[in-house]
Amino acid sequence: MWQSNAEEIQHDTEAITMILGVRWDRRRDLLFIDTSKIDLPSEVTKRTILSTLKFPHAMIKDEIEKRSWSLHLFTDASRTAYSAVVFLRVENEEIQVSFMSAKTRVTPMKREILKKNKKTGESEMIVKEISIPRLELLACLIGSRLLSTVKRSLNITDIKEFYWTDSTAVLAWIKREEIWNTFVGNRIREIRELTLPNNWRHIQSKWWEGPNWLYERENKWPISTEMIDEIQVNKERKKSSVEINQDSVLINFNVIQEVRYDYTYSQYVRIMGWILRFIYNMRNNEKHFGRLLPEELKMAELQLIRSVQVETFSNPYNLRGYQIKRSEDGILRVKTRFTFREDLEDYKSPILLPRKHPLVKKLIEEYHLKFCHAGVLFLMNELREKYWILQSRIAVKRVVRQCVTCRKLTAKSVITEEAPLPKERIMTTNVFEIIGVDLTGPLYLKGQAKLLFNH
Secondary structure (H helix, E strand, C coil): CCCCCCHHHCCCCCCEEEECCEEEECCCCEEECCCCCCCCCCCCCHHHHHCCCCEECCCCCCCCCHHHEEEEEEEEECCCEEEEEEEEEEECCCEEEEEEEEEEEECCCCEEEEEECCCCCCEEEEEECCCHHHHHHHHHHHHHHHHHHHHHHHCCCCCEEEEEECCHHHHHHHHCCCCECHHHHHHHHHHHHHCCHHHEEECCCCCCCCCHHHHCCHHHCCCCCCCCCHHHHHHCECCCCEEEECCEEEECHHHHHHHCCCCCHHHHHHHHHHHHHHHHHHHCCCCCCCCCCHHHHHHHHHHHHHHHHHHHCCCHHHCCCCCEEECCCCCEEECCCCCCCCCCHHHHCCEEECCCCHHHHHHHHHHHHHCCCCCHHHHHHHHHCCEEECCHHHHHHHHHHHCHHHHHHCCCCCCCCCCCCCHHHHCCCCCCCCCCCCCCCCCECCCCCECCCCC
16 A cells, blocks of 8 residues: 555545654655653653654655755754754745755763873873864864765755854854864865855854745845954964964974975075074164174074974973983983083083984985085984984985985996807917908098008
8 A cells, every 4th residue: 555645646534644653744744753642751862852853754845946956054063962954945936945964973072181290290180172163163074074965865066055154263264265283174174175165154043944044035144243253263273383482483494494395404594594583673673684693593593403393302301211401592402421521512412303304304414415425424423413313323324325426426337248259269270270350441531531551
């Protein structure tokens, strides 16, 4: 027995039909649960919530051209969960709004991290939980994926799309062409690939059948006047240009390297020197002009090294086999057994450097060229007088092997296999039985004159 919601072929007066445990109102085309015979418990459960829901079974009531279709994505998040829902809006003589799909995710659990207090030296437990703006971002991400799935299911590509969220911070992340940190940047990149950034809008609330204004024309839709929370937005901006830390300027080496990656170590130091001079001239009435002084170059090199150490060593004091100290200029140095030797501070306590950083590679390359393409052991000894590079032998070997000049000079010559002598030259014969004659000429000079040989 089959039944339909088409009035012209209905053969039963009953409008309610049971389908897989739920009831179908064929006249209004609604699916719902009959709770008249259910004893509701005192505690509200998922079933009691679902029993109050009634949602349309059909996507649209009539066959309408797809040009009048539009998809609307709504996202929201809280401390417990984040979700997204997609509606199909059909605008013709009358406006129809149909629920298409929804997706919900539980908020990630809180993380407990054991962190050492630098001032007291004691370890303390820190509880980290994901912020609300980041949860809103996750909701936008699953919503973008959900919308893409709906479009593939409907087999449509040319359709209007609108995306709604109540987070002004997420709107700023999506629409602004800036560099965000890893967590936000990776998700923003995927959202921008799946959606149109300019179609994202701000909204206050959402409902099961969509907001009431979805049944109105587009000119009556709400226009957001909310102010963007710049503090939340700037928290996720990637700190890669200039940071102020303890009254000193910390400039990331990667920013300088983006200008030219083929500079030498000394050129990078000079670039840093000019940056520091510019900052000094902007902060002080007394201006410095002319060439960079040796003191400025030394300060620039320490500034570069400090930025490398901050970027690489999150907890340098836990390096096994090394005693690390921080000097007055903020540079991490390695304690050696030459502490009481009367020598330079760089020799007694060399500067700690990582092995794989690009600036360290530039440093080794400069020493390699300075000492006329010296070998591995010589370079290690020269570098050791000022720098302590972790696993320095591996780092120096890599630079020497990549040197084109050294590879040319140390290349092995090609050994060609000698051909065997002719049979006539090695056979046993009488004297003058086999002879050979070398012929030369004739040779012509300019003017077609022959060259004569005097024997």
